[in-house]
Amino acid sequence: MMIKLLSQHVKRRGAAATALPSQLVMVQKRMFHPSQQMSQQFNVYIDGKPIKVDASYTIYQACTEAGVEIPRFCYHERLSVAGNCRMCLVEVEGSPKPIASCATNVRPDLKVITKSEKTRIARGGVMEFLLANHPLDCPICDQGGECDLQDISVVYGYTEGRMMEYKRAVEDKNIGPLIKTSMTRCIHCTRCVRFTEQIAGEFTLGQVGRGKTNEISTYIENMVTNELSGNVVDLCPVGALNNLPYSFTARPWELKSNYTVDVMDSLGSNIDVHTRGSDTMRILPRINDEVNEEWISDKSRHAFDGLRKQRLHIPLLRQPDGSFKELTLQEALSTAAEKLSSVKGDEIQGIIGQFNDVESILAFKDLLNRLNCENIDVRTNAPKYSADFRSQYLMNSRITGIDETDLLILVGCNPRNESPVLNARIRKAVGVNGLKVAVLGSAPNLPYNYTHLGNTPQTLKDLADGTHPFSAELAKAELPMILLSGTALERTDGQAILNLVYKLGETTNVINKKEKWNGINILHSEASRVGALDLGIVPKQSTKTKAKVVYLLGADNFRHEEIPEDAFVIYQGHTGDEGAYYADLIIPGASYLEKQALFVNTDGRPQQTRSAQAPPSPTTAWMRCALASLSWHPIWQSLTSLRAVALRNLR
Amino acid sequence: MPLLHFVQSIDGYVTNEGIEVIAQKLELATAEVTAVSTFYTQYKSKPVGEYHVGICTNTLCAVMGGDAIFESIKEHLDIENDGVTADGKVSVEHIECNAACDYAPVVMANWEFYDNQTVESAKALVDGARAGNPPAPTRGPSRLVTYKEASAVLAGLDDGLAREGVQVGEPTLLGLKLSKEGKQ
Structure with a gap:
């Protein structure tokens, strides 16, 4: 099984440019990553059934492989083994005492019994100790209904406690605006401590005291500041750490799960949007080992509450006095059509914002092209790469390339801000594979050690020429990887930087033809960019004529000088942000949680979002139909045909 | 550490x-x-007295009189467990084993041993400590240093007192002696 998984993993390299639509649906399955080279495989017997496992496996992993579920609190697949909850006790033939399966390695012909009376009693005993100090406040606990402690105590707990003593109480900690603490409920599994240390790379949480005074704490009440902190809420097996904005708003059994994709950064993290009725209540990560493993950033987790405020839900037309007049959708479309057809094609300018899906962009492009307008741009400061080949703007070694590379050079890139989940993967590779990281550009605060090479493009030139002191190290690397930030290319010397990176790639192993390795990677900052580039949207040389009609497709962070003062501005988007202030005509749209649409992430993976909540008014649901009727083309009449064309265009 | x-x-x-x-x-x-x-219990998160007195209340010491010593000292000094006297001279802590069961009941002050204690001898110890001249430990150095001085020794700053006095006493070696005799 492992070998099969690994061989797929190796084969995938070099196949970066082809992402099949079949990848749209990912199976949620964690992969075990063995800590050492697989050397030896042998049989162990789980409840009498033989199974061949690797020597590096623990008994717990072998049981999981055999399909036997073992209860656990402290063990987590992506964290180090702590072995402190003792819930995973199993009986091992030849051992007088039950053994903690998560912390014990397998050995040849090991006979494990997981379902005997002895294990049941042992686990029942552990349960009694865990519940000795755990409050019985499940009815008012947000974890109620999705609590590991509840679930496992149903199976192993006893109906009556034998403890006559008082339960202890622990003071709650204020660790920031996103995490609510109820420390009395804590069972000291230390998952949160291990997560902040090992994944997020911040040492803010610790285990303080011992015995009955043991608690999870920060040193003097302190905020947990890392950008992945929300994940400790998911990791907490009890209700000690809760999602603060979500607290007391919903019960898990009322929620409907919607599998979709995040657009807050270009990674395309897989998310599970929980809705009640038409409201989104919270967002949880979904497992996708090739994208976000099982983490999401705090931004992805909490951004949805912005969709409740300042929504554009009726078409509006600005009057000469500056106020807005409400229009029907039909009136709004006629006004837009009239304005667009009243000017010449090169007097129209289209700017595509950062949260747009492939279908919208395609319809938008087609509409403007039909009006003889080629001046469409997805980028704010127009970086200079072209869209002739996919490898010119993708993360070519893919996100999983970080697990394979032995030297990573960040060029003008702060992954901690640009893509926190990717940063966690880099940190993991630093810890597990001994990945070396070098930084070129301003020195960011990263949760791992790195070599700072320099601050100017001259350093890049020295590296490409092989005259930099670091060149020797780079030459030794077998599969080095360059992560170039899309924002670095927005500089005026963006083209020169890109050329230097290409030169560096050719002179070193960054492009390793023998290993089919292309280590030149561009990390985009916006979710819509790769999709737009896939559709061939590159900025044309700016037209001589000044734009008379500017069409903003959800674009909010454009440069102010890009919009001529006397131009008629059409803003089509979902939130009254920067772009709406410029607008003369506002056509409401749907947000990423309200539409079924394609997004392509930074490594070229097309993923489909699913509609989780309803848009604030029925009009907004018709956003794409509005585009369709504007472009007067029969294929846009149905979303399915639009998507089919979009998929063909994704190459 | x-x-x-x-x-x-x-x-x-x-x-x-x-x-x-x-x-x-x-x-x-x-x-x-x-x-x-x-x-670690040797690290104190709150101020302790100049002389920190630990009274073993683990099984053997408790049976031999440790519990009685602990209760009477608390009453004598009018403080609770982990408390410090108002003058800041003495603090009392109950200890889970001082690793000297052969001399039970054992009281320690600033990690020095006071063996085979009674209620009276323990009271004399704390009274002496409050007055500034505690009696010398039963084993080890000839005088009792303060908590800060003892901590300095543990930090690695040798004060030269460690090798003074009795190191290993008769009761400690008794088991070894018996086992050697048994072998012969």
């Missing part, structure tokens, strides 16, 4: 300033240093 003792030798207990200095020196997070300092 010696640094934590060193902090105690200066401040008398592990202060937040001390934790911050250690974290800075060793490039650790304050949360990690706190985790270590709160785990």
Whole structure:
């Protein structure tokens, strides 16, 4: 099984440019990553059934492989083994005492019994100790209904406690605006401590005291500041750490799960949007080992509450006095059509914002092209790469390339801000594979050690020429990887930087033809960019004529000088942000949680979002139909045909 | 860990300033240093007396009179467990085993042994400590140092007293002697 998984993993390299639509649906399955080279495989017997496992496996992993579920609190697949909850006790033939399966390695012909009376009693005993100090406040606990402690105590707990003593109480900690603490409920599994240390790379949480005074704490009440902190809420097996904005708003059994994709950064993290009725209540990560493993950033987790405020839900037309007049959708479309057809094609300018899906962009492009307008741009400061080949703007070694590379050079890139989940993967590779990281550009605060090479493009030139002191190290690397930030290319010397990176790639192993390795990677900052580039949207040389009609497709962070003062501005988007202030005509749209649409992430993976909540008014649901009727083309009449064309265009 | 003792030798207990200095020196997070300092009972997070008295109440000592000593000392000094006298001279802590069961009941002051104690001898110890001239330990050095001085020794600053007095007594060696005799 492992070998099969690994061989797929190796084969995938070099196949970066082809992402099949079949990848749209990912199976949620964690992969075990063995800590050492697989050397030896042998049989162990789980409840009498033989199974061949690797020597590096623990008994717990072998049981999981055999399909036997073992209860656990402290063990987590992506964290180090702590072995402190003792819930995973199993009986091992030849051992007088039950053994903690998560912390014990397998050995040849090991006979494990997981379902005997002895294990049941042992686990029942552990349960009694865990519940000795755990409050019985499940009815008012947000974890109620999705609590590991509840679930496992149903199976192993006893109906009556034998403890006559008082339960202890622990003071709650204020660790920031996103995490609510109820420390009395804590069972000291230390998952949160291990997560902040090992994944997020911040040492803010610790285990303080011992015995009955043991608690999870920060040193003097302190905020947990890392950008992945929300994940400790998911990791907490009890209700000690809760999602603060979500607290007391919903019960898990009322929620409907919607599998979709995040657009807050270009990674395309897989998310599970929980809705009640038409409201989104919270967002949880979904497992996708090739994208976000099982983490999401705090931004992805909490951004949805912005969709409740300042929504554009009726078409509006600005009057000469500056106020807005409400229009029907039909009136709004006629006004837009009239304005667009009243000017010449090169007097129209289209700017595509950062949260747009492939279908919208395609319809938008087609509409403007039909009006003889080629001046469409997805980028704010127009970086200079072209869209002739996919490898010119993708993360070519893919996100999983970080697990394979032995030297990573960040060029003008702060992954901690640009893509926190990717940063966690880099940190993991630093810890597990001994990945070396070098930084070129301003020195960011990263949760791992790195070599700072320099601050100017001259350093890049020295590296490409092989005259930099670091060149020797780079030459030794077998599969080095360059992560170039899309924002670095927005500089005026963006083209020169890109050329230097290409030169560096050719002179070193960054492009390793023998290993089919292309280590030149561009990390985009916006979710819509790769999709737009896939559709061939590159900025044309700016037209001589000044734009008379500017069409903003959800674009909010454009440069102010890009919009001529006397131009008629059409803003089509979902939130009254920067772009709406410029607008003369506002056509409401749907947000990423309200539409079924394609997004392509930074490594070229097309993923489909699913509609989780309803848009604030029925009009907004018709956003794409509005585009369709504007472009007067029969294929846009149905979303399915639009998507089919979009998929063909994704190459 | 010696640094934590060193902090105690200066401040008398592990202060937040001390934790911050250690974290800075060793490039650790304050949360990690706190985790270590709160785990071990020899590191005190609150001020202790100049003479920190630990009374063993574990099985053997308790049976031999440790419980009685503990109760009477608390009453005598009018403080609770882990309390400090108003003059700051003496603090009392119940100990889970002083590793000297062969001399039970055992009381220790600033980690020095006072063997085979009685209620009266323990009272004499704390009274002497409050007056500033505690009796000498049963084993080890000829005089009792203060808590800060003892912490300095634990931090690695040898005061030359460690080799004074009786090191290993007759009761400790009794088992070894018997087993050797048994072998012959």
